[in-house]
Amino acid sequence: MKPCQTLVVAAALSNGAIAAPILPGLKSAFDSTMGMLTSVAAPFLPPPSNDEILNAQMGWRSDTGVVSNFLSNAERMSPEQLSSEASIALDAELDELTHKKVLDRKFTQGFGQDQTVLQANNVLEGQQTFQFVVDGLKDFKENGQTMAPQDVSRKIRAINTDRCGQVLPSIDKYMTAAAGVLQQPEVPKAYRPTNC
Incomplete structure (x- = not known):
């Protein structure tokens, strides 16, 4: 032919x-x-502006604070409050993905790839550590009103083991990369729960 x-x-x-x-x-x-x-x-989008990077960095950090506050206080909440506050924390956790996508456009695509961020992305997405937190918060939202106190404590420990050991340090790597682009003198860190 x-x-x-x-x-x-x-x-x-x-x-x-x-x-x-x-x-x-x-x-x-x-x-x-x-x-x-x-x-x-299809997935290629232009890199974000510095303003978009700053907004993503600060928004992501703020969302980690909402989730960390929930995890710090969940064991002392009433069953009704546990379910309600878990819903707020879950929304914040899911919103983190919006901010991550902006920073991914800068650090995981094209010529601007940052190896440290690529490794962090692998921990968050490839190893499903981020999804583990989402699933735990969703369970609290849907079943928190009927959970026994020892089950609440066990689940908080499991989420914090994953989040404090892997998720938050990976988010910090994104924060550090963003701070480098923005030339920030101090690097913002993801907020930790008091029971990390």
């Missing part, structure tokens, strides 16, 4: 033309190639 014929057939196949049954493998090869090209090109 000549190159110009290939383009015509590929264009026709991408629109679901009748030629697909005649050349069954060609359409699937074309679709899979286009899918790869789309998936490679």
Whole structure:
């Protein structure tokens, strides 16, 4: 097949033309190639501005404070309060992902990749440590009213073991990278719960 014929057939196949049954493998090869090209090109966004980096850094830090406050006080809360406050902490934990995405655009894409942030991202996402915290907070939100005090304590310890040992230090690596770009004299750190 000549190159110009290939383009015509590929264009026709991408629109679901009748030629697909005649050349069954060609359409699937074309679709899979286009899918790869789309998936490679789709996630790239321009790097954030310094203002966006600062807002993401401070917003993420603030959200860690909300979650840390909940984890510091959860064992002393009434069952009703536990569920209600867990909902607020879960919202903050999920909002952290919004800020992370902004910083990921700066430090995990293209030519501006930061190896320390890539390692931190692997801990947070690749090793599912961030998801472990989300799942724990969601459990408190949905089941906190019926949890026995010893179950609350056990779950808080499990979340804090993961969060204090892996999640918060990884967030600090993002904070440090952002501080370098922003030329901040002091690097903000993620807030820790008192029972870390």
